[in-house]
Amino acid sequence: MKQWRVLLFLLLLLPAQGLFAQRCISQELLEQHLQRYPAAQTERLRLEDFTRQWTEAAPTSIGFRNVVVIPVVFHVVWNLPQDNISDAQIQSQLIAINKDFRLLNNLNGLIPNIFQPLAADMELTFCLAQRAPDGSTTTGVVRTTTSLPFIGDRIANGRKSVCHTADGGSDSWPTDRYVNIWVGRRQFFPAEASFPGAAVPGEDGIIIDPRFIGTIGTAAANQPYHLGRTLTHEMGHFFNLYHLWGPGQPGGCIQSDQVADTPLQSKTYLGECPSHPQFTCGTTDMFMNFMNYTDDACMAMFSLGQKVRVLAAIAGSRPGLLLSDGCMPAVSTTDPAPEHSIRVVGNPAGGGEIRLQMQGLNGRALHWRLFGLTGILLRQGRLTGAEETAVDVAGMPAGAYVLQVSDTALHLNQKILLLH
Ligand SMILES: [Zn+2]
Structure with missing residues (x-):
């Protein structure tokens, strides 16, 4: 109970420090969720156990793989016209996240020599859904107007409004088959994601302020968060990655992010673009990791250890995404039979x-x-x-x-x- 009060206090305090005093609120929301739903605690422990076993069994060299494509749907829920971001801005986000996940950004200059052997091609990519849950053709973007300002972090009757049509938002697509990304203006923190095994049904996914989506349009004016890396970071949480300073608040050098090849770290690097090397906890910090708060232009990598943890999270908690047909074009009855x-x-x-x-x-x-x-x-x-x-x-x-x-x-x- 005491912890719960401390958390509430922190949640109340943080917005008072100014608009966007941190890049995301995902870990605090995870803690809050686990306090409220003890069954989720059990599920999280099961997944952590599964991840440990999976990591031990994973080959050190993963070898030939089939790159996995995961369907995403964007729900753009807007009150101000500028928040009805364009399809082109959403496309720029897809390009950005896919380059980040495939290590295709030529960011070697940002990754110091000691970390270059650890930089991972995650072998995951994301498509804008082409097939809706009912099998029909879709652009992968659902647009809804709302009368509610700051729909992106509005909670009413214990529900996240943006995730529910009846509350002024947009209902999720089946969360076992699509990654739902809600785009709605937020008042306090730019973004949040639900960790695997810790989401309310219908609210499993990622919520981001429209100014943080993609690399053009309203994102272009939102430096230093103008390169689409807010979604890269949140997708990391969605697949069970913690910040590099661990699951709780920064500092102390005692919490691990449960990944062996990311050094212990006590700083968030919020609002910073530091030069290498930086030291906390007696080791060299991997401040350019996507799971820090570093400026977009100074983030460059996931690590191989994070890759294994992400793959374990998919296998152990989100396997339906891999069986989804959301990336395939809708089937038309007039299509000729395939040749092969x-x-x-x-x-x-x-x-x-x-x-x-x-x-x-x-x-x-x-x-x-x-x-x-x-x-x-x-x-x-x-x-x-x-x-x-x-x-x-x-x-x-x-x-x-x-x-x-x-x-x-x-x-x-x-x-x-x-x-x-
Ligand atoms: Zn985060």
């Missing part, structure tokens, strides 16, 4: 093998690969392209996988479920 196809017979499969029916592939020298949900290659072999054939999955644990059949000219992916 594979079909798993009797999916979900059982009995140690998957039987495949293939069309249009006869005579081709094909390669099959079986991936886990986080894209790790588990097994592979060759196929002749005969109309019906089998691939050996004996000994594979029950669960969901992606089967890829490919040659130099085509790649066909099929999600499968193994049962025993």
Whole structure:
């Protein structure tokens, strides 16, 4: 109870320090959620346990992977016309986050030599949803006007208003299949994200002030937060990453972010663009990590340890995102039948093998690969392209996988479920 009072006090105090006194409020909200819902505490401990086991089992070199694409939907909920940000501004955000997650920003100059071997290509990308929950075509952007100012951090009747149509916001799309990103003007902190296993149903996702979305339009005037890295940072929380100073308030050098290759750190680097090296806690700080409060232009990397933690969070808590068809174009009944196809017979499969029916592939020298949900290659072999054939999955644990059949000219992916 005492902790709860301290937290409330902090929440009341922080806005009084000025507008946007910190970059995000995700960890404080996590703490608040765990105090309010003890069952979430159990789920968080289970996920932490799963993550530990997964990390120990993860190969040091992850090797050939299938890059995972995760669908996102933006709910733009606006009161002021300038907050109805353009599709182009949202597109600029997608480009920015995908470059950050794939380590494609040529930011080597910002990453000192000692940290360069730790910089991770997260092998995750995000698409604007092309298929809505009902199967129809979508742009991945839902626009709603609201009469409520500061809808982005409004709480009414214990609910986050922006997440509910009935409260002046926009209802979530199924949170197990889409990452919901609500864009609404905020009064106190620019952004928040729900950690895995710690969200109220219908409110699982990320909320960001429109001035912090993307790299053009209203974001361009919002330096030093004009490069789309608020979403990169919040997506880190959404996939279970803590700030580098640990889960609580900064200082003390006793809290770990539960990632082995990020040094202990006691500062937030809010409003700073420091030069290397910076020391706290007796070690060199990785202040250019996306999970700090450093200015956008001075953030540059996730670490390999953070990558493993993110992949574990997806496998252990958000696997539905990998099975989602939200990134695929909507199916039209007038579309011609595909020239090439594979079909798993009797999916979900059982009995140690998957039987495949293939069309249009006869005579081709094909390669099959079986991936886990986080894209790790588990097994592979060759196929002749005969109309019906089998691939050996004996000994594979029950669960969901992606089967890829490919040659130099085509790649066909099929999600499968193994049962025993
Ligand atoms: Zn944060």
